[in-house]
Amino acid sequence: MELNTLDIEKIVKQVMQSVEAVETKPQCSNDGCGEGIFPTMEDAIDAAFIAQRQLLDCSMADKDRFVKAIRNQLSKKENLEKISKMAVEETGMGGYEYKLIKNKLAIDKTPGIEDLTTEAMAGDDGLTLVEYAPFGVIGAITPTTNPTETIICNSISMIAAGNSVVFSPHPRAKGVSELTIRLINRALKEAGAPDNLVVSVKEPSIENANIMMKHDKVKLLVATGGPGVVKAVLSSGKKAIGAGAGNPPVVVDETADIEKAAKDIVDGCSFDNNLPCIAEKEIIAVDQIADYLIFNMKQHGAYEVKDQAIIDQLVKLVLNEKMKIKTEFVGKSAKYILSKIGIEVDDSVKVILMETDIDHPFVQTELMMPILPLVRAKDVDTAIDMAVEVEHGNRHTAMMHSKNVDKLTRMAKLIQTTIFVKNGPSYAGIGVGGEGYTTFTIAGPTGEGLTSAKSFTRKRRCTLVGGFHIK
Ligand code: NAD
Numbered sequence: 091m092e093l094n095t096l097d098i099e100k101i102v103k104q105v106m107q108s109v110e111a112v113e114t115k116p117q118c119s120n121d122g123c124g125e126g127i128f129p130t131m132e133d134a135i136d137a138a139f140i141a142q143r144q145l146l147d148c149s150m151a152d153k154d155r156f157v158k159a160i161r162n163q164l165s166k167k168e169n170l171e172k173i174s175k176m177a178v179e180e181t182g183m184g185g186y187e188y189k190l191i192k193n194k195l196a197i198d199k200t201p202g203i204e205d206l207t208t209e210a211m212a213g214d215d216g217l218t219l220v221e222y223a224p225f226g227v228i229g230a231i232t233p234t235t236n237p238t239e240t241i242i243c244n245s246i247s248m249i250a251a252g253n254s255v256v257f258s259p260h261p262r263a264k265g266v267s268e269l270t271i272r273l274i275n276r277a278l279k280e281a282g283a284p285d286n287l288v289v290s291v292k293e294p295s296i297e298n299a300n301i302m303m304k305h306d307k308v309k310l311l312v313a314t315g316g317p318g319v320v321k322a323v324l325s326s327g328k329k330a331i332g333a334g335a336g337n338p339p340v341v342v343d344e345t346a347d348i349e350k351a352a353k354d355i356v357d358g359c360s361f362d363n364n365l366p367c368i369a370e371k372e373i374i375a376v377d378q379i380a381d382y383l384i385f386n387m388k389q390h391g392a393y394e395v396k397d398q399a400i401i402d403q404l405v406k407l408v409l410n411e412k413m414k415i416k417t418e419f420v421g422k423s424a425k426y427i428l429s430k431i432g433i434e435v436d437d438s439v440k441v442i443l444m445e446t447d448i449d450h451p452f453v454q455t456e457l458m459m460p461i462l463p464l465v466r467a468k469d470v471d472t473a474i475d476m477a478v479e480v481e482h483g484n485r486h487t488a489m490m491h492s493k494n495v496d497k498l499t500r501m502a503k504l505i506q507t508t509i510f511v512k513n514g515p516s517y518a519g520i521g522v523g524g525e526g527y528t529t530f531t532i533a534g535p536t537g538e539g540l541t542s543a544k545s546f547t548r549k550r551r552c553t554l555v556g557g558f559h560i561k
Contacts, residue, residue: 126275126289127268131301134256137286138227139307142254144284146224150203156283157202157250163277164197164242164270173238173273176266181234183421188362189238191522192530196242199521199528202250205543212559222547224252225310229302231323233315235365235421235458237263238270239530240314245274245288247529250543256308257290258299260315267294303328310546314531324535331545332535336367336486337456338516339477341501342375342383343470343492347513351491352386355462358489358515360391360440364460365421367532368487368509368516372453372480373464374473380466384443391440392462393424401444403431405451408459413451415458424460453480470494474501481505485534489516508534 121129128134174189209220228248232240241257248255259267274288291298302308303326311330313323320332342351359370375383388394395401407430408419419427424442425435441460446452452463467473481488487509490501502510509519518524531541538545
């Protein structure tokens with residue numbers, strides 16, 4: 091076999107890279123580490139730093155191959171089933187069938203390198219390109235509600251954009267997060283990617299997240315979670331993307347297709363037992379159609395509770411004295427929650443529905459369980475104003491069922507949510523039965539919206555003076 095100069099240069103580079111990696115990578119074979127998992131946060135960040143430098147030398151075709159390898163690895167039946175099952179078992183939240191759908195969605199519909207377009211300006215003075223360039227090492231904090239989906243979606247987007255990523259998973263989801271990271275590392279290794287593009291620590295914790303947030307080598311922070319963690323990254327002094335809490339209202343007016351609205355609301359609210367931050371959390375219905383809406387929701391799996399004493403029992407069951415949700419009920423099924431107050435129902439019951447006033451804690455609190463309060467409004471404008479109020483300025487997600495274009499437009503303008511779904515279930519807003527790609531990091535507070543590869547880039551300008559225009 092004859093080797094040309096280019097081949098030799100390539101081989102020398104590969105050998106040098108592997109020597110460098112061996113020299114700097116902590117050895118941790120006997121302590122459960124390896125495959126992207128490190129004993130300390132510092133080790134993980136150092137390894138990700140080297141990996142990102144090596145990724146700079148990879149072509150776009152290489153990055154495309156790495157992304158495809160992640161998709162293929164996690165799509166394998168045994169892997170998809172394992173992470174979906176383990177997520178439910180470890181966190182005690184959500185349902186296996188839903189996790190399968192959500193993981194597959196993240197695997198298939200998270201955009202890859204095609205997201206990174208180039209802007210060009212050409213004229214007498216030459217050619218200027220504006221490119222989406224990597225940040226470097228990204229520190230990503232992930233939630234317990236979508237542990238694997240967020241890791242899959244962030245890994246694909248961040249690597250496609252030329253970054254490496256250090257994950258700080260929720261401690262309550264550490265096992266399944268670790269497994270997902272290991273599977274991704276195996277896929278990347280087989281595809282010939284630099285080692286340690288996706289890393290984490292053996293024992294994720296708030297302390298480790300804090301080390302990550304302060305580390306000099308981490309250039310961008312991405313937090314997917316509740317208000318505490320979003321505030322923490324935004325106070326870090328670094329560039330940060332915050333994907334925070336929601337409390338999505340759904341408005342139904344008198345012009346809506348009520349039968350369809352009823353089914354869409356039950357389906358959206360009960361999806362993964364209401365864990366998704368985008369899922370319907372309260373209904374504001376125009377009085378004129380409220381009874382018919384309730385009637386139809388009951389045909390599609392809603393269990394209506396009319397007795398105030400039972401509603402009070404439910405409040406005591408799932409909220410503490412400070413009206414904060416009890417974690418043990420987050421992501422539990424309607425059947426399970428009802429059984430805890432002595433009401434036995436079959437699996438066809440998907441949502442617990444009750445009428446309340448607007449101040450009720452079930453309306454005001456982001457419950458993340460399939461308890462769905464309905465508030466009556468005298469007309470559509472009042473309903474829209476109420477929806478804006480209960481969304482609490484999160485600017486996250488809202489739904490509306492209506493055929494009145496003026497009112498749909500009014501609500502969209504006033505509520506200012508990142509996702510606004512019209513005449514469909516909430517999940518249509520992340521590409522299930524609605525157009526568009528998916529993400530599990532929806533950045534309302536910092537404005538990136540539904541994140542994709544380009545959200546994790548810096549815009550850089552390259553100017554060539556005096557040539558290369560042919561107009
Ligand atoms: P959480 O806020 O309890 O935890 C999220 C992550 O942040 C975890 O890894 C946790 O360990 C870490 N964390 C929490 N407080 C921290 C702090 N002060 N410093 C450093 N790290 C900290 O949230 P959760 O229960 O895992 O997830 C549910 C919440 O996340 C809901 O409010 C939901 O709406 C939101 N969420 C938002 C999105 C989105 O895309 N906008 C997606 C999923 C979940």
